[in-house]
Amino acid sequence: MKQSLKHFIRLVNFEFERMYKFLFAVMGILIAANLAGYILLPLEYMNNAREIMRIDSLTTAQFIENNDPFSMYPVSISLWVLGPIALGIIGFIFYSVFIWYREWFGKNTFIYRLLMIPVSRMQIFFAKFLMIVIGVFSLLALQLLSLWIGEIIVSNIVLGEFYTSYNLPQILQLNYIFQIIFPSIGEVFLGSYIIGFVAVLVLFTVILFERSFRIKGLVMGIGYAIACLFFVLSPNLIPTVFKNYHILFDSELILLIFGFSLIVGMISILLSRYLLKHKITV
């Protein structure tokens, strides 16, 4: 048992060594874009404010009465912040596919070596999965840190009278995207990330279907993914089916969806295990 844990940590470390360039690149883009936003947007606001006050001969108080003060809100919905988040999401979907296919289609067929490691092949599976989890959460943590720093930078550029200050928890409630990726309620946070990572597990399973049965497998895999999606969303149909729109509270519905996601996750792991053990081909 101890030996296999050691092997697992090595595999994770090995995967990390192969991922860090990608991860650091995305992180670099995130930081650079965010910083640009934190500096350019408030400067633009202040220039704009001075211009208006000069032309209309307004006092600061008069200006503030008629115009919104600056805050982290415009920053949080700017492309400087949302762009890198979109890039990160797309990047990690892409990476989830790439993390498998590169073993077969790299310059050398590394999958031979990988499958011949004397450990359970699920360790390889979980190492790759954990890598996605680690990548996503490091990016999230970085985004949080960046917003915290952003607030400091912005508040130092915009003069106090023009500025509405928010603390970090408030910033995270500012826009819809943030509410999804940084839910403030623990259960919701857990729930939305469970759904996200179950989606990754399903994607992995689709890939393993394809790698086991090629074209036929791809069709099977896509069928499986659609079935999973239907299953997870099926609680939404309960009111319609029972013609009773009060049968479930919203919170119960969400709980059901989470529960079904967990079931899909388990099934995906079991299917992947079967495919890796009995059907995978180099």
Add this chain to the structure above:
Amino acid sequence: MIEVKDIHKNFGRKKVLKGVSFTVNKGEITCLIGINGVGKTTILNAIMDLTPIKRGEILIDEKQHSPEMYNQITFIPDAAIMLPGMTIQQAMDFMKEYHSVWNEKRAKDLLRFFKLKVSDKIQDLSKGNVAKVNLLMGLSLDVDYILMDEPFSGIDIFTREQITEVFSSRLVEDRGVLITTHEISDIEHLIDKVLLLDDGVIMKEFYAEAMRENEGKSVVDVLREVYEG
């Protein structure tokens, strides 16, 4: 002993293996010869549990496939399978990390024997040096069985000599060795058992030395009979 029992395999509709059975014994070099087309590599992959079979069974020392078997049996492919960006040293470290049967001393011996530089990257190696690195990775594991895919194909004459030397001096000992080839004349003197694979079945199975002693025929003679007669 590796027991391959009546294995079948299709590629799409094409039947590649139609009931192949044989054994590989310890202390012997068994050579799987097939002049035409596919099947040989597939058999090795199937033994290594790298591809599923449609029917049949493969046992290694009477046991079914399991992750632990990779400390008992190893596969030396005919192309590079380590990450291209790895140096030979990193590739060796990788093997050492995961295989409890890695024999560092033998690895060092083979490095010297093959005159390989540990700082060379896998992607920069010539075909001959790739073969040497693969051989080094495989032979440095203290395993009972070694499978080799076309160890001599596309390899220059000097490397060929070195590999032959490894075969005759270091390879066998008390291991069981299975090699595939489509070109036998170079290694006729090296092998014990010959398996002729054609059209998805083992057409003939014999011991080379017994064939010479009892019938006065070389391996190539027998091959000619089977393919031309």
Add this chain to the structure above:
Amino acid sequence: MNLILNKRDPIYLQVMHFLKKEIVAGHLKPGEEILSRRQLANDLKINPNTVQRAYSEMEAEQLIYTEPNKPSKVTEDPNVLRQLKSEWVNQAVKEFVSAIQTVDITIDEVTDLIKTEMNHHKNGG
């Protein structure tokens, strides 16, 4: 190593033949260590199992002997060596005679030819 193997004779016999020739010719002296199985297999690029078989057969014929954990050595038993030599010559003579059997030649002529040839070899021909 001065042995070119042919592909149709059993290799262990070719190896035995080679070693016997070395002993008869005195290149391998009585009591001298012979190459290890692995080394010989290596030099000839053949399977060590085959060398093992050749050595076992020669041990059975008492031409070589092996003490535990030591390299095999050529026998020091003069009787065995004498017998090997006579067998070797007998075999050669047999082959020679069968080769010239069909030729119309007298035994004296053959003897003369052999004498000439042997002198030629002695004088380093």
